[in-house]
Amino acid sequence: MAKRTHGINTTCIHAGELEDKEFKGAVSPLYMATSYAFEDVEVKRYPRYFNTPNQVALAKKMAALEHGDAALIFGSGMAAVSTALMAFLHKGDHVVFQNTLYGGTSNLVTEEFDKFGIEYTFTEDSKPSSFEAEIKPNTKVIYIETPSNPLLTVTDIKAVAEISKNHGLVSMIDNTFASPVNQNPIDMGIDVVIHSATKYMGGHSDILAGTVISSEEKIDTIFQLAKNFGGSLSDYTVWLLERSLKTMGIRVRAQNENALELAKSLEKHPDVAQVYYPGLESHPDHDIARKQMSGFGGMMSFELREGLDADLFQKELKLIKSSMSLAGVESTILSPAKTSHGLLSEEEREKQGIRDGLLRFSVGIEEKEDLLEDLEQALEKVRG
Numbered sequence: 001m002a003k004r005t006h007g008i009n010t011t012c013i014h015a016g017e018l019e020d021k022e023f024k025g026a027v028s029p030l031y032m033a034t035s036y037a038f039e040d041v042e043v044k045r046y047p048r049y050f051n052t053p054n055q056v057a058l059a060k061k062m063a064a065l066e067h068g069d070a071a072l073i074f075g076s077g078m079a080a081v082s083t084a085l086m087a088f089l090h091k092g093d094h095v096v097f098q099n100t101l102y103g104g105t106s107n108l109v110t111e112e113f114d115k116f117g118i119e120y121t122f123t124e125d126s127k128p129s130s131f132e133a134e135i136k137p138n139t140k141v142i143y144i145e146t147p148s149n150p151l152l153t154v155t156d157i158k159a160v161a162e163i164s165k166n167h168g169l170v171s172m173i174d175n176t177f178a179s180p181v182n183q184n185p186i187d188m189g190i191d192v193v194i195h196s197a198t199k200y201m202g203g204h205s206d207i208l209a210g211t212v213i214s215s216e217e218k219i220d221t222i223f224q225l226a227k228n229f230g231g232s233l234s235d236y237t238v239w240l241l242e243r244s245l246k247t248m249g250i251r252v253r254a255q256n257e258n259a260l261e262l263a264k265s266l267e268k269h270p271d272v273a274q275v276y277y278p279g280l281e282s283h284p285d286h287d288i289a290r291k292q293m294s295g296f297g298g299m300m301s302f303e304l305r306e307g308l309d310a311d312l313f314q315k316e317l318k319l320i321k322s323s324m325s326l327a328g329v330e331s332t333i334l335s336p337a338k339t340s341h342g343l344l345s346e347e348e349r350e351k352q353g354i355r356d357g358l359l360r361f362s363v364g365i366e367e368k369e370d371l372l373e374d375l376e377q378a379l380e381k382v383r384g
């Protein structure tokens, strides 16, 4: 299934583009219609059927970016996650989830799955053997997320994909944190790749969207449910997302570079106790990251040394804003214990290693010298 015809930036710009046959414009024309005349009795074009010209064009770009055969574009990352999962899970089935999951995905599972009679288990950790240990006779799906939020643990994609194949299961990955620029799980044997396109794909903190990439057959299975769930994306936003994707390669590479430099500087800093970044040799999963990622991404987290007030530090930052989302061209920071992981019990947070003073840093494309200076001036203030 692996397909790679062009380099990343060429794919970002050209894959799936719609030709403006009438005026020869440089960008894809936008077709806003929700009603189309029948081409023949079979083809019914309608936005909720994921088959308008712009939806189909963007899906081709997504498939090319992730080296898959086909894709669907959704109204949010969670629409993509929930539809992809439910398409392969029926009453009485079981699914193995990685222990560290995006908060929304974890809420979907713990708040909704009982209602549908779907069983689930969270792994003990992200080691491949921990996934295999949870497989039962009724298991249908294995679901991973790597690098994970907020400690950037890295799961061995190839090893989990192999376990999944050996047991005849569908393997799924939330590839949001890596983006298709840094990691292409289909090449490593994963069946279904999911992205919150709200993050690196959109990249400017102004689009809510999601996507699922897989084989023709699996995308058709997901589509059969998707048209009933109704989670497609409006064509205007589809068009904006296509525009954003054109610069994804250069944005993400700039974020990789900034994040690696900043992680190295923070690691050496006497006021910083711990830095979690897969690109650092000190990261426990660095070797796996090097094996499966071409860049280490723009996300990291860190803890200040004992006695320094992380809340105050966050407040004193000027360029780097406190903000809920991530992956934009602007740098943002948040406290997972107070926000994204605030719903977990203190005990569960501790088990996952998320301490109260932990800060999750989404590195943007500003000049790294300016970001360092901002971090330094805020540290100076908390030192008092």
Ligand SMILES: *Cc1c(COP(=O)(O)O)cnc(C)c1O
Pocket: 076, 077, 078, 079, 081, 102, 104, 105, 145, 149, 174, 176, 177, 195, 196, 197, 198, 199, 208, 209, 210
């Ligand atoms: C944001 C996010 C999601 C959910 O995406 P939405 O677009 O907010 O619905 C899923 N997984 C990860 C890793 C995310 O960061």
